[in-house]
Amino acid sequence: MTKLLSVRLVAILIGLGFAIVALYSFVLGAYSAATEEAPDHLPYEDPIDFAFSFDGLFGTWDQAQLQRGLKVYDEVCSACHSLKYVAFRNLEQLGYSEAQAKAYAAAKQVPGIDPATGEETMRPGLPTDYFPAPYPNAVAAAAANNNAIPPDLSLITKARGDGTNYVASLLVGYQEPSARMLEEHPEAAPGPGLYHNIYFPNLNLAMAPPLTSTGQVTYDDGTEATIEQMSKDVAAFLAWTAEPTLVKRKQTGWPVLIFLLFATVLAWFSKKQIWAAVKPKRQD
Amino acid sequence: MSFPWAKQYTPTNPVMRFFDEKLPLPRLIYNAVGAGYPVPRNLSYFWNFGVLAGFFLMLQIVTGIVLAMHYAANAQVAFATTEHIMRNVNWGWLMRYAHANGASFFFIVVYLHIFRGLFYSSYKAPREMIWLLGVVIFLLMMATAFMGYVLPWGQMSFWGAKVITGLFGAIPLVGEPIQIWLLGGYAPDNAALNRFFSLHFLLPFVIAGVVIMHIWALHIPGSSNPTGVEIKSESDTLPFHPYFTVKDGFGLGVALILFMTMVFFLPNALGHPDNYIEANPLSTPAHIVPEWYFWPFYAILRAFTVDFLFIPAKLLGVIAMFGSILLWFFLPWLDKSPVRSGHYRPLFRKFFWFGLIPAMIVLFICGGAPAEEPYVMLSQLATAYYFLHFLVILPIVGQVEKPKPLPYSITEAVLGSDKKAVLGENASPAV
Ligand code: HEM
Numbered sequence: 001m002t003k004l005l006s007v008r009l010v011a012i013l014i015g016l017g018f019a020i021v022a023l024y025s026f027v028l029g030a031y032s033a034a035t036e037e038a039p040d041h042l043p044y045e046d047p048i049d050f051a052f053s054f055d056g057l058f059g060t061w062d063q064a065q066l067q068r069g070l071k072v073y074d075e076v077c078s079a080c081h082s083l084k085y086v087a088f089r090n091l092e093q094l095g096y097s098e099a100q101a102k103a104y105a106a107a108k109q110v111p112g113i114d115p116a117t118g119e120e121t122m123r124p125g126l127p128t129d130y131f132p133a134p135y136p137n138a139v140a141a142a143a144a145n146n147n148a149i150p151p152d153l154s155l156i157t158k159a160r161g162d163g164t165n166y167v168a169s170l171l172v173g174y175q176e177p178s179a180r181m182l183e184e185h186p187e188a189a190p191g192p193g194l195y196h197n198i199y200f201p202n203l204n205l206a207m208a209p210p211l212t213s214t215g216q217v218t219y220d221d222g223t224e225a226t227i228e229q230m231s232k233d234v235a236a237f238l239a240w241t242a243e244p245t246l247v248k249r250k251q252t253g254w255p256v257l258i259f260l261l262f263a264t265v266l267a268w269f270s271k272k273q274i275w276a277a278v279k280p281k282r283q284d
Numbered sequence: 285m286s287f288p289w290a291k292q293y294t295p296t297n298p299v300m301r302f303f304d305e306k307l308p309l310p311r312l313i314y315n316a317v318g319a320g321y322p323v324p325r326n327l328s329y330f331w332n333f334g335v336l337a338g339f340f341l342m343l344q345i346v347t348g349i350v351l352a353m354h355y356a357a358n359a360q361v362a363f364a365t366t367e368h369i370m371r372n373v374n375w376g377w378l379m380r381y382a383h384a385n386g387a388s389f390f391f392i393v394v395y396l397h398i399f400r401g402l403f404y405s406s407y408k409a410p411r412e413m414i415w416l417l418g419v420v421i422f423l424l425m426m427a428t429a430f431m432g433y434v435l436p437w438g439q440m441s442f443w444g445a446k447v448i449t450g451l452f453g454a455i456p457l458v459g460e461p462i463q464i465w466l467l468g469g470y471a472p473d474n475a476a477l478n479r480f481f482s483l484h485f486l487l488p489f490v491i492a493g494v495v496i497m498h499i500w501a502l503h504i505p506g507s508s509n510p511t512g513v514e515i516k517s518e519s520d521t522l523p524f525h526p527y528f529t530v531k532d533g534f535g536l537g538v539a540l541i542l543f544m545t546m547v548f549f550l551p552n553a554l555g556h557p558d559n560y561i562e563a564n565p566l567s568t569p570a571h572i573v574p575e576w577y578f579w580p581f582y583a584i585l586r587a588f589t590v591d592f593l594f595i596p597a598k599l600l601g602v603i604a605m606f607g608s609i610l611l612w613f614f615l616p617w618l619d620k621s622p623v624r625s626g627h628y629r630p631l632f633r634k635f636f637w638f639g640l641i642p643a644m645i646v647l648f649i650c651g652g653a654p655a656e657e658p659y660v661m662l663s664q665l666a667t668a669y670y671f672l673h674f675l676v677i678l679p680i681v682g683q684v685e686k687p688k689p690l691p692y693s694i695t696e697a698v699l700g701s702d703k704k705a706v707l708g709e710n711a712s713p714a715v
Contacts, residue, residue, distance in 0.1 A: 007617050008679040015675025018604055019668040025589045025597070026664035033657045057549060085367050151561075155367070158552060159560040201570070242560075245370070245377045252378070253548025260544060264537030271530045278325065278522060280698055280705040 047165035063095040069237025082133035085154035089127040146193035148206030171231035173199040174209040322521035324509035332535035333397035340390035347383040357481035362437035381551040391577035412616040431480040438559030512624025520694035579651025587667040621682035631685040
């Protein structure tokens with residue numbers, strides 16, 4: 001008995017100890033919070049909701065849009081950004097034929113080995129090759145881009161919160177900092193080689209606006225290539241590169257859920273029936 | 285090991301009789317989760333979560349083994365092999381999403397399981413050993429989940445590993461050598477990644493072993509129940525099969541609907557976007573946060589912001605974080621109230637609902653938030669309450685509280701105040 005009492009006594013002392021230290025930290029923290037100014041956050045904007053065709057529970061790819069997005073990536077972004085997890089053969093999923101994917105690959109130069117000399121050379125791509133990187137290494141990429149490394153874009157829409165909307169917003173979000181912004185946050189003024197963008201968490205990034213004029217890319221399907229259209233298309237394309245299985249995933253989910261719902265309802269009625277016999281009854 | 289009215293296994297099928305004579309495995313199953321195991325008839329759905337935890341443990345093992353067939357634990361390629369699984373392995377994306385969300389669901393059901401244990405004080409005699417083994421399981425789960433999160437070698441993998449192993453660096457004198465020994469180097473790299481993979485593969489099987497002991501220990505006294513009154517007679521019980529197999533089956537259906545909704549429609553909602561960026565030792569993420577299931581404990585770690593009596597703040601945080609879980613080991617000896625169920629403990633219940641639960645919610649939110657005000661201050665208050673609750677309030681409440689009258693038996697509780705109610709003829713059916 002006394003032994004057990006002492007277990008609790010020790011516990012009470014330890015408990016009070018932890019509580020006192022935590023409260024002591026609280027008091028000092030409260031004091032400095034009251035006397036010091038809290039660091040405030042840069043007022044960047046949340047991404048615009050562009051309502052992509054593949055959003056929501058029943059979303060599907062808009063293949064024409066993905067093809068347009070590929071073209072934007074190909075003609076603009078690929079100058080600086082790699083796409084290393086995507087192979088040319090994957091383009092067949094965008095509605096291209098095997099021959100088209102092959103031709104697309106053959107038009108690209110990828111690193112290879114000269115079969116005669118064994119030296120490193122460039123050769124035309126094969127469907128099994130992956131998209132080549134624009135720079136040989138990170139140092140070269142940084143040197144060409146004001147010390148910032150353009151990230152690989154394969155996974156970019158998953159690597160940012162609300163990623164697809166974010167990428168599209170970022171591309172349309174370049175603007176001069178407002179006078180009010182500069183007054184309240186002088187640090188929001190772009191430094192040398194930086195560009196102001198209201199969707200970028202730092203408000204300034206090292207990527208010059210890549211999409212600057214309507215018609216910068218000529219779409220094969222006659223869609224008017226406004227900046228917003230190109231931004232949405234390339235963002236949709238990058239959503240596909242980040243998760244080519246996205247639509248298949250949603251489409252697989254439905255039968256699974258319907259089956260489970262059915263099985264669970266069945267289990268519910270079985271439970272009711274089995275338990276009915278042993279539920280208390282009124283004796284009347 | 286069981287109640288005298290428990291049904292005996294009598295195989296009629298000759299094959300089963302053959303088996304039962306040579307290796308009584310069918311008998312073991314029959315007595316463990318079959319008609320041979322009498323269970324309190326009044327168990328609520330809160331008693332479903334043990335079985336659900338077992339299901340998610342098995343799911344993690346199965347999906348994990350498939351993932352391990354395609355994954356390579358090498359810092360050069362770990363991230364790329366994970367993407368290979370997502371893109372090129374048939375149904376690899378399903379395996380990975382099921383495994384990642386399976387970890388979250390495993391923690392959800394285990395937290396509800398622990399919550400049940402705390403509210404109904406299931407840890408009290410004669411169930412102390414079940415509880416102690418449960419805490420061991422929980423510690424093993426945390427270690428397993430932490431190491432698993434490192435494997436895809438994303439930014440959060442790397443920096444999470446760095447921060448958590450860095451905690452050991454807070455131990456005076458031996459801290460730094462321990463940290464280097466754990467990592468096999470000064471920072472997480474191949475050595476760390478390889479040993480984490482090895483241990484992440486091993487520990488679930490260790491957990492499975494402890495779960496077997498957990499259930500073995502459970503079968504000595506049998507389950508407690510929402511009244512906390514022990515079983516007195518046969519009419520207090522029902523055989524596990526079919527009554528609780530069907531109830532657990534329904535519960536599993538509901539859990540699977542929720543789980544599959546996450547897997548197929550929101551597979552990344554519980555993860556962090558930064559983990560889709562490959563690990564980069566040169567670029568620190570803006571906010572390093574662990575997985576959501578660690579948030580309450582991470583908040584306790586970060587609540588200690590100032591040195592106290594020459595003890596560095598970091599060391600205090602580390603002690604408090606580990607202490608906040610290790611103190612669970614002592615609960616059976618701290619809470620000496622003779623009443624188990626929170627339903628009959630008016631004072632305990634107030635502290636539980638208006639103290640512990642809000643404190644846990646605050647800790648959860650603060651653990652996921654950046655280390656800024658007001659989160660730090662809130663987490664300090666909640667941390668103080670957390671320790672007071674378990675170490676001060678629980679022992680004292682058990683002494684001073686006047687519990688409400690308990691029903692005489694489970695049967696009486698089931699019949700309620702209606703004097704005319706009876707248990708039907710099949711009240712204790714011979715299945
Ligand atoms: C892999 C994880 C776990 C598995 C598979 C598991 C499994 C089970 C099962 C099947 C039961 C009986 C059904 C039920 O009461 O829900 C049970 C009971 C119990 N478990 Fe666990 N458990 C796990 C983790 C834990 C943890 C982490 C704790 C506490 C820290 C714990 C504490 C208990 C207690 C006290 C009981 C008895 C409850 C009562 O009879 O009122 N378990 N466990």
